[in-house]
Amino acid sequence: MPGSSRTLPTVLASHTEVRGHLSGNEDLTVEGKLEGQLALTGHLTVTDGALLDAEAHVTSAEVAGTVAGVLVASDRIVLDRGARVTGTVRAPRVIVRDGAIIDGTIDMEVPLPADVGRGRLR
Amino acid sequence: MRSGQKHIAVIDAGTTVRGRIEGEEDLHIEGRVEGDIRLAGGLFVGADAVVEATVQAHRVEVSGVVVGDVTAQEAVILTSTARVVGNVKGGVLSMAEGAAVRGQVHSAASEGFTRSSGVSRARSSRERTSSRAKSVSRPTTRTTTKAKSSVATSGASDEERTLVVTHSDLRAGQKTARGRVAKKAPKKAAKKKAAKKRTRAKVPARGKRKASRRS
Amino acid sequence: MSGTVIGNSIVIDGEVTGSDDVVVLGTVKGRVSVDGHLAVEREGTLEANVEANSVAVAGSVTGDIQAEESAELTPEARVTGDIQASNVEIAKGASYRGSVDMTN
Numbered sequence: 005m006p007g008s009s010r011t012l013p014t015v016l017a018s019h020t021e022v023r024g025h026l027s028g029n030e031d032l033t034v035e036g037k038l039e040g041q042l043a044l045t046g047h048l049t050v051t052d053g054a055l056l057d058a059e060a061h062v063t064s065a066e067v068a069g070t071v072a073g074v075l076v077a078s079d080r081i082v083l084d085r086g087a088r089v090t091g092t093v094r095a096p097r098v099i100v101r102d103g104a105i106i107d108g109t110i111d112m113e114v115p116l117p118a119d120v121g122r123g124r125l126r
Numbered sequence: 127m128r129s130g131q132k133h134i135a136v137i138d139a140g141t142t143v144r145g146r147i148e149g150e151e152d153l154h155i156e157g158r159v160e161g162d163i164r165l166a167g168g169l170f171v172g173a174d175a176v177v178e179a180t181v182q183a184h185r186v187e188v189s190g191v192v193v194g195d196v197t198a199q200e201a202v203i204l205t206s207t208a209r210v211v212g213n214v215k216g217g218v219l220s221m222a223e224g225a226a227v228r229g230q231v232h233s234a235a236s237e238g239f240t241r242s243s244g245v246s247r248a249r250s251s252r253e254r255t256s257s258r259a260k261s262v263s264r265p266t267t268r269t270t271t272k273a274k275s276s277v278a279t280s281g282a283s284d285e286e287r288t289l290v291v292t293h294s295d296l297r298a299g300q301k302t303a304r305g306r307v308a309k310k311a312p313k314k315a316a317k318k319k320a321a322k323k324r325t326r327a328k329v330p331a332r333g334k335r336k337a338s339r340r341s
Numbered sequence: 342m343s344g345t346v347i348g349n350s351i352v353i354d355g356e357v358t359g360s361d362d363v364v365v366l367g368t369v370k371g372r373v374s375v376d377g378h379l380a381v382e383r384e385g386t387l388e389a390n391v392e393a394n395s396v397a398v399a400g401s402v403t404g405d406i407q408a409e410e411s412a413e414l415t416p417e418a419r420v421t422g423d424i425q426a427s428n429v430e431i432a433k434g435a436s437y438r439g440s441v442d443m444t445n
Contacts (some may be wrong), residue, residue, distance in 0.1 A: 014348035017361040024355010024371055030348050039353055100221040105232040114209045114226040120176060120193055 014118075018053065034069070048077075052086040065095075071108075139174055153183075155190075159221045185217075195229075202233070207307075344377060349384055360430070363393075365400070383417050405439075 013031060014021055020036040027043040034054045042048070042060035050056050054069035064079040068086040075081060077095035085103030094111035134152050137143055141157035152167040155175045163169060165183040175190035186198045188208040196202055198216040206224030219233035347353065349383035358367030362377035365385035372389050373379060377420035377441050379393040383401035396408045399415040416434030425442040 012346045012348065012364070012366070014351055014367075015343070015346050017343060017359070020345040020357065020361045020375075022353060022355060022357050022360035024353060026351065026353050028348065028351035028367070032351070033349075036345070036361070037315050050436040060424060065338075073441070091419070098227070099223050100219070106219065106233055109230045110227045112226045112228055114228045116191060116193065116209060116211065117176060120191060121178060125435045 016054075018051075043117075050087075057091075067093075067104075137175075141174070147179075171208075173205075347385075381418075390422075 013033060014028065015035045016038060016055065018035040021039070022037070023039045025041045025043075026032075026038065029045045031046040031049070031066075031120045032042075032044055033049040033051065034056055035051045036090075037055045037057070038060075040059075042056075042058050042062065044060070044062040046061050046063055048056075048060065048062040048065040050065065050067040050069040050071065052068040055072070056067075056069065057072040058075075059073055060075045062075070062077050063096045064081070065075060065077050066069045066082045066084060067075070067089070068084040070075065070088045070090065071093060072091045077093075079095065080097040080099065081095040082099045082101065083089060083093070083095050083106070083108045085102035087101075087104040089104070089106045089110075090108040092111060096113045098112045100106065100108050100110075134154065135149065136154045137157045137159060139156040142261065143158070145152065146164070147159065147160040150165045150166045152170065153163070153165055154170045154172065155177055156172040158176045158178075160178045163177070163179050163181045163183065167183065168185040169181060169183040171186075171188045171190045171192055172179050176193075177207060178193045179194065180194045181196045183198055185200045185203075186196050187203040187205070188210060190207065190228045191209045194210045195213045198207040201217045201220065202214050203220040204222060204225035204227065208222070208225040208227075210225075210227045211317070213230040213232075214282065215232045216235070217229075221227070246291065247339045255265040258316065275278075276285070312325060327331060344364065345357070345359070347357075347363065347365045347367045347369065349366045353367070353369045354413045356372045356374070357363060357369055358372075358374045360376040362379070363373065363375050364380045364382060366372075366382045367384075368378060368386040368388075370388040372405055373387065374392040376394055378395045378397070379391060381387055381396075381398045381400040381402055382395045383399045387400070387402040387404060389402075390404045391402065391406045391408075393406075393408055395410045395412070397413045397415070398406075398418040398420055400418065402418070402420045403422060406420070406424045406426070408424075410426065411425050411428040411430070412417060412426035413429075414420055414431045414435040414437060418432070418435040418437070420436070421438045423439045423442070427443065427445055429441050429443050431437055431441075
């Protein structure tokens with residue numbers, strides 16, 4: 005009801021589409037579609053059936069929907085069952101759970117011994 | 127495949143191979159390899175191994191370092207100590223928590239290891255293609271072919287060497303696999319027997335995809 | 342029905358569309374077009390043209406409001422823009438500048 009101040013979690017519901025630039029300092033759950041750019045200091049949840057088609061920079065993310073575009077997390081990204089990555093996920097740690105489908109790029113920190121070359125990555 | 131001994135090649139820790147490795151059977155790398163690896167069998171990269179090579183194999187299981195593109199027919203399994211820089215393609219991808227990857231990944235259906243679940247359900251029919259009924263006779267004894275003696279250790283010349291790992295029963299001149307899956311895939315159950323103590327994950331039995339590897 | 346909630350720290354520069362209800366506690370600049378109810382809370386800010394089934398404003402809106410059914414401004418509302426709706430209620434205390442069209 006109008007006029008009341010509520011603390012509700014931010015959710016883009018399943019039949020909502022946001023196109024453009026979204027920024028914020030709180031957790032965000034995407035059940036619908038987010039297209040464009042995302043800059044979030046917080047945890048991003050992409051639910052099963054949702055679509056993130058954006059250049060997204062977040063603190064952490066848990067994905068059970070589709071990620072196209074580039075998802076970058078400063079902490080970690082978890083790809084759950086139902087996740088479909090057709091773009092790039094980049095984080096110090098990326099955890100791929102049972103049932104996640106990846107047809108894109110995983111970009112994690114890979115500690116290599118000092119004497120190993122890196123020239124092969126295209 | 128006639129009955130006889132099954133050969134498994136091991137590149138020991140402390141050994142460096144530079145050049146091309148081709149083979150029909152499985153290859154276990156505990157040392158270093160730089161170059162090109164093409165196997166009709168399975169490639170197992172041990173926890174302390176370093177492979178800087180383009181890899182093509184029927185199945186690839188990584189517990190160590192691989193820098194290079196990895197292509198597998200059946201599955202690519204990255205255990206919790208795997209570190210891969212390169213593009214990973216083919217079959218089912220299994221990534222244990224702790225595996226580190228940087229590269230393009232194309233998998234039919236990824237399977238990750240989770241603590242609680244014991245069995246990962248097959249998600250696509252592609253996972254079944256390797257479960258052939260064709261039997262390879264179970265070996266009664268095992269011979270481990272060590273690559274140590276025939277290969278240069280570190281400081282070798284720049285000339286490319288080819289190390290061919292073949293089953294002794296193949297006639298000379300018979301074609302080895304060149305980037306293609308050989309018709310006879312090594313019987314997976316045979317891998318369960320360990321000729322010697324090695325750090326390696328259990329390979330799931332045919333027909334089952336049991337994620338049981340915990341480091 | 343659980344709908345879309347745009348929290349206080351969220352700033353959207355673009356379009357929000359869809360059939361869910363939407364509650365805005367943050368900022369939306371651009372365009373809002375929803376088939377449901379749009380509520381702009383007291384801390385919410387809209388710099389956008391709005392199309393919705395129904396609209397209730399307790400916050401700040403700069404832009405035209407077009408509602409299928411009703412548009413309501415509470416005493417805390419600050420609205421600049423034209424309103425077109427079948428039913429319009431502007432509470433006492435609301436700050437409003439624009440023209441109202443209640444014809445069907």
